[in-house]
Amino acid sequence: MAKIHSWYLSNITKELQYYNKKLSLKDLFxxxxxxxxxxxxxxxxxxxxxxxxxxxxxxxxxxxxS
Incomplete structure (x- = not known):
């Protein structure tokens, strides 16, 4: 399960790099x-x-x- 969680966090981090920086990173996560x-x-x-x-x-x- 830990590998799955790490994969999700890694991919979410990559996706969030493309979001509007005015949005709260904490809220997006x-x-x-x-x-x-x-x-x-x-x-x-x-x-x-x-x-x-x-x-x-x-x-x-x-x-x-963050």
Whole structure:
């Protein structure tokens, strides 16, 4: 699961480089992750609370560093 999360974060970062810089990077990350990673985890029978917490923790690291 960690490799999947890293892949999502990497691709989201690349995509966000093309967005309007007036938009909040934190808001863009939050929106993108909610629409991809979190919805995938919530709909997967294999995901655990630990997986969701892992993604949430990494989101906070990424968005707080921007």
């Amino acid at each position: 939050q929106s993108a992750l909610e629409q991809t990673v979190f919805s995938t985890l919530e709909n997967s029978q294999d995901s655990t609370e630990e997986d969701i917490n892992f993604v949430s923790h990494n989101l906070s690291i990424v968005t707080n560093s």
